[in-house]
Amino acid sequence: MRKTAAVLVALVAVSACTVRTADGERQSPVHIDVPGRPATTSPADDRPSPARTTRAAVPAVLWSRGDTGRDVRELQARLRQVAWLFDGPTGTYDDLTERAVRGFQGKRGLPQTGRTDTVTWRRLLRMTHEPGKWDLYLMGGQPAGAPDPRCLTGRVLCIDKSSRTLRWMIGGRTVSTMSVRFGSQYTPTREGVFQVYWKSRHHVSTLYDSPMPYAMFFSGGQAVHYSYDFAARGYAGASHGCVNVRDEAAIAALYAQVRNGDKVVVYG
Template identity: 55%
Template sequence: MASGAKGDKVKDLQARLKQLDWYTDLIDGDYGKKTAEAVSGFQKKREIPVTGEVDQRTLDRLNGMTRKPTADELNNVAPKPKSPSMTLDDRCLQGRVVCISKAQRKLALVVDGKIQMQMDVRFGSELTPTRNGVFSVGWKSRNHVSSIYKTPMPYALFFSGGQAVHYSSDFAARGYNGSSHGCVNVRDKKKVAALFDSVSEGDKVVVYTG
């Protein structure tokens, strides 16, 4: 390949050069000046004759240092930012634990110290606070409705009396402008459904301030 070439092979070349930070422009399948400069830089760094053109030696070396580009890479789709992992309390590091941090406003399912899934949560108000401590999942109720407030509590995992982890449509709609009556609300229905299916009665629950 050389200047003037076009097509999928050029896209693959540009994406691989981008993985190594040699090419920074949009991947367009057009072997222009920027692509030639990136190839030249790569060749010079690897002590390959600097031509700005891709011979078999250059291609083999580049392929050996990179992976096959994804469809998103080839189509200039920016990766979604990852949610930062929460800092775990020491009590969450052994066995299967539903780990809940008030300060970080996050819940994680942790197995032997490794986070399996993570989600945003909110808690009770000052008048109806969520209790801190070490508990266990007492019982589960997929389509629960509160006997006191008559509101839906789907995917409820009860861990301390009437307090449970559950999906909250109010949290989904209003965010942190509202609060629960002591429960741990989750606003992502798919995530809390996955949590419900992954957690068993008796699994440890840790609620902490930090």
């Protein structure tokens, strides 16, 4: 009886007083185990464990709208392989690329963010193969190689078959560069040094009955000109020997600068 009374007195004393730390925070009172009753627990023991409260890691975003570069080209080339993208590769993560990524994600039960994160990229890698050089530059944009030495003097249309580029050069300085395509195996573009001998802004081929806007003739019926087909299909097609340009604004500016008699160098 005396033991029970002593325990009750101790409990009353503990509940009546609170302990404060040096910074004024209240501390839980000391817990006393009463014989025959379960031990009390601290409120901290009722908190969920860290393992239960940790959120799933969010995958890192690799590329998103506005990004540019070779890696974006590869993303676009791979999206073309699985028929989620039909334009490009352009090397710019635009609205079409964002829409294609969102569609690809939704089809596979991934969050439809339109941004390419590590999970989306790994899934796309498993479904596609490594794109080749011309897969990456199907619509142009590949870097130009070093100009041929014959291009370093005068006013020159310097046309490189190996990099599929045309440089407009004056006095050894590159004024502008644009993507071009050439004739097929059966109608190859001739190589050598030529001169622009005729310009025809609204030319139409009498042989193939096809438009050749901004035509600058340099060898027989072969000319540098804008191509609607190149703009639409890229390197999936070919010319009948002419040098096709797909950027209409670029060739319009070039046409305004080039004169009859300017040199044309075609090599590769």
